[in-house]
Amino acid sequence: MELKLTLNGRAVAASVEADTLLIDFLRAQGCLSVKRGCETANCGLCTVLMDGTPVLSCSVLALRAAGHHVQTLEGLQEEAADFTAFIADQGAEQCGFCNPGFVMNTVALLRENPDPTDDEIRAYLAGNLCRCSGYEGQLRGIRAYLDHKKGRG
Known part of the structure; x- marks a missing residue:
């Protein structure tokens, strides 16, 4: 077909x-x-x-x-490049295997909601499994990126 x-x-x-x-x-x-x-x-x-x-x-x-x-x-390298460094800075991409899924969902989240709360971030990323980091590093990285964009970081 x-x-x-x-x-x-x-x-x-x-x-x-x-x-x-x-x-x-x-x-x-x-x-x-x-x-x-x-x-x-x-x-x-x-x-x-x-x-x-x-x-x-x-x-x-x-x-x-x-x-x-x-x-x-x-296809999202430029858009993702902005916040992936913040995630890496938090030690949240230890083995990196789960990272593409987290990045794809973060791009979608930030397109839909450019100023999410921590609970909204957790809810949006809930379907991504990570065996290395415990998820808090991803949350801290996304929050640091959002704070940086607002001039608070």
Whole structure:
């Protein structure tokens, strides 16, 4: 079946099988930031933005993305660069495996709510599993970034 979508700002057309998962399609397109973790839609490692909304690409058929705009971390480098340094500064990217999912969800959060409370940040990032940091480092990093943007940091 023919799949046409916009991937990181460029038109993409490819032939896919009806049961191809979006994660597999994206990785075949060179988007290696999209990682396979639990394969049960529980860890957040495969998070991408479809039309600006976070989706778990391990639980979406590629053909469901037809006609949509899909963004991966590869397509959000400039937007993400602003706050990833703050997350790293807090020691929150120890092994880095979960980082793309956190970054994708943080981008979506800040687009939706540019001034979230700590509880709103925690709620938005709740679906991302991290085995190294305990999540507080990510929260501190995002908060430090937001404070810096407001001139308080």
